[in-house]
Amino acid sequence: MRTSFNRGDNPSLSMEEVRDAFSDVASKYEMKWSLRQEDATRSVIILVSRFDHCLVDLLYRRRIGELPMSVAAIISNHPMESFSELDIQNVPFYYLPVNAETKQSQEARVRELIDGSGAELVILARYMQILSQEFSAHLSGRCINIHHSFLPGFKGARPYHQAHRRGVKLIGATAHYVTDALDEGPIIEQDVERITHGDTPDSLIRKGRDIERRVLAKAVRYHLEDRVFMHGATTIVFPD
Template identity: 60%
Template sequence: MSDRSMILTLSCPDRPGIVSAVSRILFEAGCNIIDAQQFDDNETGRFFMRVVFNRLEHANSEADIAASVEELAGRLSMTFNLRQSSVKKRVMLLVSKVDHCLADLLYRWRIGELQMELTAIVSNHDREHLACTDLGQLPFYHFPVSKQTKMEQEARIWGLVQETNTELVVLARYMQILSDGFSAKLSGRCINIHHSFLPGFKGAKPYHQAYERGVKLIGATAHYVTSDLDEGPIIEQDVERISHRDTPDDLVRKGRDIERRVLARAVRHHLEDRVLMNGKKTVVFPG
């Protein structure tokens, strides 16, 4: 994306003429729409839209375009986000001992698949537990935690989030339940990967739970974190077929592959402003 490319996402009560109004504003501002996607939710009566556009040579300034969108938002009771496409979002990764999701995210970041700026890697275990992952010179923070120090440890993470201007926190198999207060602070900007096809098999050892039930499909779910454990708005899911021959270890092995790709897709969707909140659900525009 060039410095003149911008992304506008919006949602509002559905009514005729929204697409026309948005297009007119951008046309009059000297912009060229290069991609537009929309969705009408008949159940909730809300309209969702994602527009990617370029500011042409003699286009209005970003501030003027933002002011025009703001004026439209007031008329349509619209919530929106407008940003320059080339500006990378600042991301913090949290991890415990199991680091396959962390390693995958770092690999995708290094080859340019995930356009983000890493602010920190935080773990409740020391760096030696992540020996399989090349952290290089990335800023790493060891914040140990116990039942007695949980609130203090979360305060340290929150302080780091603020200090580094982190916009997205990713729980890359961070095996700690966030407190209600911390979850509220990170509302809409914290993604978790759960090694289960939610809402089934929540909590500890979901693959072993699945094995005991004799399931034929296992999966993983990436969702936004809320105070309701593993029940936040779902961003991405995937499954894989298994058979009676698969042991719990086989399920764990296959599950690792699903977790990696589901989390990576969810993070990419968020980085590209493809996810819009719709109550307890999300609207995810494909890309």
């Protein structure tokens, strides 16, 4: 259940007073519950690889007030020079390269930065690295990934090339919570676009970028506004 309310005739009523007043009812019915001010800004960390379209979109939506979040850090396995055209000078940036030999230590450093920041949400904005099962479990319920296909179809790498080989007529993107099963996490948001036989893998990638950024942004906003509840392998989403 999700309930949004205002303080009506008593606008001076504090969050603590509301929480205290409701706690007796919650205890009586053994509720698991939380209370948050609707316009509160929440801290996030964004992980990104070479493709920056989702990162750019998230930062823009944050700047115009569409996403109620502050960015505690940007972490990338590509150097800051890769993002030289972005205005991220005021955001801590961590370049953590990774390969097969350094993956474990690199992931440990990422985890250290996340835990130390106090961030409430981790966003994989086209972060093209597979998280370990242990790390995925550690981030359960607070890490959103954007996958560039309409799941459950075309999981794994190069989904647009897979879609092109199959001759599909729709391509899509999926934002989901990260779990220890690759591309199997509870789905938050999806969207699609119609394509034709004349499309190439490159044109699918170009069209897909637009879908990816809007799907990820919507999923992030739903999470920040507490509109998403995980329910086993699925989610319950309260739209606008």
